[in-house]
Amino acid sequence: MSAIVVSNLRVQYGRKVAVDDVSFAVEEGEVFGVLGPNGAGKTTTVECIAGLREPTGGSISVHGLDPRRDAAELHRILGVQLQKSEMPDRLRVAEAMELYASFYDDHADWRELLAELDLSAQADSPFASLSGGQKQRLSIALALVGNPRVAVLDELTTGLDPAARRDTWGLVEQVRARGVTVVLVTHFMEEAERLCDRLALIDGGRLVALDTPAALVARAGAGQKVRFRPTTPLDDRVLTALPEVASVERHGSQVQVTGTGNLVHAVTSALARNRIVAADLRAEPAGLEDAFLALTGRRFDHPSP
Known part of the structure; x- marks a missing residue:
């Protein structure tokens, strides 16, 4: 009821x-x-x-x-x-x-x-x-x-x-x-x-x-996230070219990759091919903030128009 x-x-x-x-x-x-x-x-x-x-x-x-x-x-x-x-x-x-x-x-x-x-x-x-x-x-x-x-x-x-x-x-x-x-x-x-x-x-x-x-x-297909700190300069295109990757964001020295499938393996393999070490690597499932971004096309912390 x-x-x-x-x-x-x-x-x-x-x-x-x-x-x-x-x-x-x-x-x-x-x-x-x-x-x-x-x-x-x-x-x-x-x-x-x-x-x-x-x-x-x-x-x-x-x-x-x-x-x-x-x-x-x-x-x-x-x-x-x-x-x-x-x-x-x-x-x-x-x-x-x-x-x-x-x-x-x-x-x-x-x-x-x-x-x-x-x-x-x-x-x-x-x-x-x-x-x-x-x-x-x-x-x-x-x-x-x-x-x-x-x-x-x-x-x-x-x-x-x-x-x-x-x-x-x-x-x-x-x-x-x-x-x-x-x-x-x-x-x-x-x-x-x-x-x-x-x-x-x-x-x-x-x-x-x-x-x-x-x-x-x-429903949003938000998938999962991988966060790490590259020990050498990283061109985002190394990761955005991967079919598993939906987005790459920078937060200071930290890189956040959002995607689907076997994301961790895809990211670490691409980094290894480019001789980049992923320090402080952390994988976690996507959450509501990622779902909001997928559903609305903008970040949650921006006030509504």
Whole structure:
């Protein structure tokens, strides 16, 4: 059963089209990722799902509710952690939880929720004193205090250090384990690959592809990558002439080769024929960033047009 159905969604501001004819369905109990570069239309899309933004066209259903027509009912089953969630500096964690719990008839025990999210020790701490990771945990706790069936988490780990980011990933998995359907907005490839059952890849306001992370990589024919540092000057044509090679990129002193087939053997053999040693050689499967490049023709780290 689909928890969310988005059909032909369009959002336009004057002449600018932010979301253009986007359609997808989110199945109950899954972590559904909305992935794309900055400016792609991700946040606009989920704000429409949450009833926080009025679409220009199309329709949205969240467990049978229309976000525009059934806003009051929707807010009882949907929790939202926005991209930028701020609170008064002096508001204490326990006060924020108690306040949010009062908005719902059937709310969770917020003390248990703080314990589950490892925030009990910060219950009497003011918001301003929390670390970035603790603020994100509090955002998740506030999104869950109403016992939602669906949680929308927008750019959950932006600004966090790598350790805090991985801790937060574990929290998302805990949310899913509670039986909550999760819509996760992100522009971090590793995060999407780690957490999401399926991904909607959005670029320039349009849906580019929709599938599991592994299937997106396979569909794009992104293949694999070989990275190395040549010990002597290397003419890229030595590698681009190989049928297995799709592209050759330079990152400082490092060369990255993307391709298919027996790529490692093809590259190392070509280098050996030209008496070039590949130092620090590393082979790895292609990922979502390579899939994005194959599907859109441009790199992921470039903002959407």
